Amino acid sequence: MVPGRTGQGRHPAPLGDAARDTRAAIREQALAIGFDAVGFAPAATSQAAKQGLTDFLSQGWHGDMGWMAETAERRADPRSLWPHARSVIVLAMNYGPAEDPLDLLRQPKRGNVSVYARNRDYHDTLKKRLKRLARGLVEREGCQVKVFVDTAPVMEKPLAQAAGLGWQGKHTNLLSRELGNWLFLGSIFTDLELAPDTPELDHCGSCNACLDACPTAAFPAPYRLDARRCISYLTIEHKGHIDRALRVALGNRIYGCDDCLAVCPWNKFAQRSAEPDFLPRAELTAPRLADLAALDDTGFRHVFSGSPIKRIGRDRFLRNVLIAIGNSNAAELVATLRPLLDDPSPLVRAMAVWALGRLDTIAFMEERNARIDAESDPAVSAEWSSPDRGSAG
Structure with missing residues (x-):
């Protein structure tokens, strides 16, 4: 303080x-x-x-x-x-x-x-x-x-x-x-009349570190944000499928994005918070993607009880997790994807398909041949039809 x-x-x-x-x-x-x-x-x-x-x-x-x-x-x-x-x-x-x-x-x-x-x-x-x-x-x-x-x-x-x-x-x-x-x-x-303080001036100067750090180029200009490209918006507010062109840029960001905040030079004056409610819980600081992908609705609610993450629901959260898995270049995570190809949520199924195409082309083709004819959701069918192959690097 x-x-x-x-x-x-x-x-x-x-x-x-x-x-x-x-x-x-x-x-x-x-x-x-x-x-x-x-x-x-x-x-x-x-x-x-x-x-x-x-x-x-x-x-x-x-x-x-x-x-x-x-x-x-x-x-x-x-x-x-x-x-x-x-x-x-x-x-x-x-x-x-x-x-x-x-x-x-x-x-x-x-x-x-x-x-x-x-x-x-x-x-x-x-x-x-x-x-x-x-x-x-x-x-x-x-x-x-x-x-x-x-x-x-x-x-x-x-x-x-x-x-x-x-x-x-x-x-x-x-x-x-x-x-x-x-x-x-x-x-x-x-309704009290209280004398105002003097407004703060802008001290950004010529620095553009925050703009340059944005993974998805969400700033059309300084002081202007196109939320539709912002990772915080995409992973928290956006309810549907995330644009294919933006998925790789998400990396392993599964809820929000701190890039533009973290690179600001004014953080040299930042204080470490001592507030107990803001100190990181171990299970939310660097969770294993494999563990998160295995969560059903009950498990999701238990893990994120009291957390703002709970508000977006299990399906949207798993959408984010599966994009991160697709960007992981970790072949051992393919096993976590297979059960989710049958998930009741099309949002989850579609991203499981996308992630599988990114990690294992052979497994993708095997699963595609077995599943595409029975798939009823257009967005999931589109992922089977147009795989995004290749490593995230």
Whole structure:
């Protein structure tokens, strides 16, 4: 924890003693209950942020995330979400890893889970602390509050920048000079008038490390993300088959992607998280792909109990695992594929077929001849008809 470093001492507008005491009390309690940064912003979104959202949606870069278009009006204006809002208290928790998460990319027989998902669902941890902080505020001030984590239509990153916590980098994520990239965000809307902190400036300069690191070229331009090409979107939000042209680029990333975050030079100031809920569970840090491929629905729910991974369900998760197996260049994993050629889920069957074609051409042709005529799903039949042969290297 870095008490008082972020979102503090940024010269807010002058305010009276009572308002100053309110801000100080909020900050003191927030740091005491485990937040690493706190700042204050007006309940408003900049015109630049609104235009960025409009452009993102008009380009179709949100992909399957139709809810982003459906909630655009509320997302663009905090007061459309809650008309009584006057100020936003923006809070951050650091989840910085102890090791370089990209090291796992060199272990192709193991799955690489994004750092944020290697333990408990952060939404639960943040929401409990946000509610505790909000209760204290209501008790002291008799005000109204609303608590949000990123499941609500709130543009938390622009609000965090307005509150002085950091800035949206060229990879569109919030980063901080004190905590690097590894930040979870939450917010408390209130009807109190609280003086805002000074917005943080952009400190990316000429650096393009995050853009260059993206395995799927998901950034059409600096500060612009086409989610349809983003591995985090593809492995978490996307419900269907992943485009054949993008599968090899996934490597062994089975849930999310940390590449653009991990290469940021500002991580030299990042702190290793000491929060127990964010420390990695051994079984989620470098799981064996063979073990994951063997999970049925019951096993999946057991292994990922309390994890954000549980939300995507066993079939989508196995889709990701099977792509990683297809990219592993590990012939010994062929045995894990054969049972999944008969899986009830077409999403799983199709990727088992794809992975088999990548790892063993002879086994692929044998299985194809025995199965293709009986296959009823068009996507699975297409994989049998057009194998993606060859090693992932």
